[in-house]
Amino acid sequence: xxxxxxxxxxxxxxxxxxxxxxxxxxxxxxGNYIKHYSKKLFNPDMDKSELNEDNxxxxxxxxxKLKGSALKVAQMLSMDKNLLPQAYVNKFSQSQYxxxxxxxxxxxxxxxxxxxxxxxxxxxxxxxxxxxAASIGQVHEAELxxxxxxxxxxxxxxxxxxxxxxxxxxxxxxxxxGMSEKxxxxxxxxxxxxxxxxxxxxLEIRRSIEFSNACADLNNVVFPTYYPELSSxxxxxxxxxxxxxxxxxxxxxxxxxLRNRIGQALWDFYNFQQHELRAVHADPHPGNFMITPEGKLxxxxxxxxxxxxxxxxxPFFSLTSTNLFDNKEETIKAFRQLHMIHTxxxxxxxxxxxxMYKQMIGLFAKPYVSDHFDxxxxxxxxxxxxxxxxxAKMPEFKQARGVKxxxxxxxxxxxxxxxxxxxxxxxxxxxxxxxxxxEY
Amino acid sequence: MATIEGIQKAYIDYVLTEGEQPKSVYLFAKxxxxxxxxxxxxxxxxxxxxxxxWTNIMQRTIAEIKTQEVWSQYTSREKALSFxxxxxxxxxxxxxxxxxxxxxxxKGFSTPLIFTDLKEIFENFADDILKEGLESGxxxxxxxxxKRYKDALWIQFVFVLTFWINDNSTGFxxxxxxxxxxxxxxxxxxxxxxxxxxxxxxxxxxKNGGVKEKMGF
Numbered sequence: 001x002x003x004x005x006x007x008x009x010x011x012x013x014x015x016x017x018x019x020x021x022x023x024x025x026x027x028x029x030x031g032n033y034i035k036h037y038s039k040k041l042f043n044p045d046m047d048k049s050e051l052n053e054d055n056x057x058x059x060x061x062x063x064x065k066l067k068g069s070a071l072k073v074a075q076m077l078s079m080d081k082n083l084l085p086q087a088y089v090n091k092f093s094q095s096q097y098x099x100x101x102x103x104x105x106x107x108x109x110x111x112x113x114x115x116x117x118x119x120x121x122x123x124x125x126x127x128x129x130x131x132x133a134a135s136i137g138q139v140h141e142a143e144l145x146x147x148x149x150x151x152x153x154x155x156x157x158x159x160x161x162x163x164x165x166x167x168x169x170x171x172x173x174x175x176x177x178g179m180s181e182k183x184x185x186x187x188x189x190x191x192x193x194x195x196x197x198x199x200x201x202x203l204e205i206r207r208s209i210e211f212s213n214a215c216a217d218l219n220n221v222v223f224p225t226y227y228p229e230l231s232s233x234x235x236x237x238x239x240x241x242x243x244x245x246x247x248x249x250x251x252x253x254x255x256x257x258l259r260n261r262i263g264q265a266l267w268d269f270y271n272f273q274q275h276e277l278r279a280v281h282a283d284p285h286p287g288n289f290m291i292t293p294e295g296k297l298x299x300x301x302x303x304x305x306x307x308x309x310x311x312x313x314x315p316f317f318s319l320t321s322t323n324l325f326d327n328k329e330e331t332i333k334a335f336r337q338l339h340m341i342h343t344x345x346x347x348x349x350x351x352x353x354x355x356m357y358k359q360m361i362g363l364f365a366k367p368y369v370s371d372h373f374d375x376x377x378x379x380x381x382x383x384x385x386x387x388x389x390x391x392a393k394m395p396e397f398k399q400a401r402g403v404k405x406x407x408x409x410x411x412x413x414x415x416x417x418x419x420x421x422x423x424x425x426x427x428x429x430x431x432x433x434x435x436x437x438x439e440y
Numbered sequence: 441m442a443t444i445e446g447i448q449k450a451y452i453d454y455v456l457t458e459g460e461q462p463k464s465v466y467l468f469a470k471x472x473x474x475x476x477x478x479x480x481x482x483x484x485x486x487x488x489x490x491x492x493x494w495t496n497i498m499q500r501t502i503a504e505i506k507t508q509e510v511w512s513q514y515t516s517r518e519k520a521l522s523f524x525x526x527x528x529x530x531x532x533x534x535x536x537x538x539x540x541x542x543x544x545x546x547k548g549f550s551t552p553l554i555f556t557d558l559k560e561i562f563e564n565f566a567d568d569i570l571k572e573g574l575e576s577g578x579x580x581x582x583x584x585x586x587k588r589y590k591d592a593l594w595i596q597f598v599f600v601l602t603f604w605i606n607d608n609s610t611g612f613x614x615x616x617x618x619x620x621x622x623x624x625x626x627x628x629x630x631x632x633x634x635x636x637x638x639x640x641x642x643x644x645x646x647k648n649g650g651v652k653e654k655m656g657f
Contacts, residue, residue, distance in 0.1 A: 102620075103517075103518055103521050103620065103624075104510060104514065104518055104521075104522075105514070105518055105521035105522035105524075105525050106521065106525065106616065106620055108508070108510075108522065108525065109525035109526075109529065109616060110616075112525075112529055113529070113611055118508065120508075120509055120510075128510055156613050156616045156617055156620070
């Protein structure tokens with residue numbers, strides 16, 4: 001953990017304060033441009049990467065001070081690497097592990113409030129300096145009866161600020177992502193719903209126990225033990241999981257075999273949930289996973305669960321089967337059900353969107369088509385990102401299309417693909433197959 | 441045999457049940473089966489009981505936070521935060537009394553009589569932690585102003601107290617936020633800031649003026 005990160009003592013919570021934060025960023029970013037162009041006067045060869053880096057640093061700094069949902073959005077943005085220049089991605093990826101912590105006295109206060117005791121009286125040992133930030137909370141190391149524990153504490157007032165936060169992020173986000181406002185609106189509401197669920201630690205601990213039990217039989221996937229009696233509305237206590245984050249793990253230069261094993265565990269973990277539980281851990285950013293010294297995948301943080309209703313699950317995942325995909329009429333029916341083709345579209349539009357979406361889903365479904373898939377190959381990702389870029393420039397895709405469920409399901413699956421790509425893992429993809437309906 | 445705590449408890453119970461002070465010490469003593477002079481052995485008046493109660497909470501808070509293991513590692517800022525949180529946590533158990541006692545005070549700028557001792561203890565405490573901060577360099581030593589830092593903390597204290605009295609959020613979470621933000625803003629102002637640098641730059645320019653002419657601009 002670096003020593004130079006600023007200990008943070010306040011989250012700007014009122015809307016005015018938060019807006020001010022964004023305005024400040026705006027100035028700083030503007031300043032970076034001035035800096036860039038003045039330097040360029042003397043050195044015409046300079047490329048924009050330094051500028052991007054400066055901008056990313058400032059945007060990240062302001063977002064990480066906002067904490068909460070703004071940081072969540074930063075994390076979401078960093079998931080989709082093709083949408084942002086590399087410098088932004090590196091800075092934003094930081095937000096997945098390290099954000100500045102809150103003051104010690106507030107931690108003590110939170111404990112006193114929910115347990116009537118200071119953390120030092122509940123645990124044998126408690127480290128007041130947090131080891132990790134979890135975007136709406138922070139993680140502390142503790143010990144009880146010789147057992148090492150991880151204690152996650154939520155910042156006060158997070159729930160209150162989510163809605164106003166998202167409104168603030170909106171203009172910022174649609175400039176960065178080039179989305180239309182209407183399109184964002186549908187999704188923002190979905191995001192708000194999920195984020196509000198994430199602030200409910202009582203719900204999270206119920207789900208954590210539920211999911212870790214349901215997934216207990218999966219190979220090479222491990223979960224921490226949860227302690228409901230040491231948890232409350234704002235505090236979650238679980239056993240400490242030793243291990244490395246993805247980046248640290250990759251730096252150790254692991255063998256192909258080990259990378260495949262971790263990749264397989266990830267694939268199984270996600271596809272078992274998607275196709276058997278129909279509800280999925282929808283936060284696949286690398287910070288939520290640990291690679292244990294035994295070479296197993298540790299999954300933490302069940303704060304964000306996306307449930308998939310039948311009327312979304314079947315039309316969407318059936319499209320991953322070639323049998324349905326070859327049947328144009330049924331495919332269009334499925335597209336209609338998913339609101340990817342609207343009822344008032346002209347025949348020309350239907351044809352256009354049919355072709356584009358078919359190509360898009362065809363790409364997405366590639367790993368499902370054969371019984372195994374090599375996520376290490378860059379061609380697949382180049383194709384995927386290239387297609388994404390092409391679509392992003394098309395005026396036809398400026399308007400809102402697709403049901404709201406896509407945002408988290410896409411985020412989950414592309415997040416999964418991204419991690420597997422970083423792992424360069426070769427994965428057996430027929431372990432948990434999608435359930436398919438052939439007619440609509 | 442009457443004790444300080446016994447009288448205090450009986451008095452608080454009375455005012456919270458009746459919503460007002462007893463008519464006289466005589467009546468109060470009679471009701472609690474003790475001689476009037478026994479009352480005066482401990483308190484000079486009813487207001488003195490309230491004053492004692494407030495002072496007592498303040499003393500207990502300061503004693504309690506100082507026993508915390510982490511206390512010595514805290515910065516001045518954290519010590520102040522810790523004080524605020526603990527004070528309002530302790531006060532929670534006497535909230536009805538606190539609301540009663542504060543609401544009957546006349547509105548005005550002077551410190552109410554019942555708070556005089558509390559204020560003195562608070563200022564001594566604030567002085568101590570501020571001095572530590574000034575010595576360690578955490579806070580900026582400014583002419584004239586650094587002596588007034590403790591007044592700023594007192595204003596902060598009165599503000600949070602009023603905020604807490606009117607706070608109706610679950611678990612007084614809003615008060616926690618008010619503390620976290622308010623105390624931090626106050627300490628941000630105590631710390632070295634761009635204003636100090638600007639001021640010093642101005643001083644430098646005044647002393648080394650005429651640079652512009654010499655360089656021929």
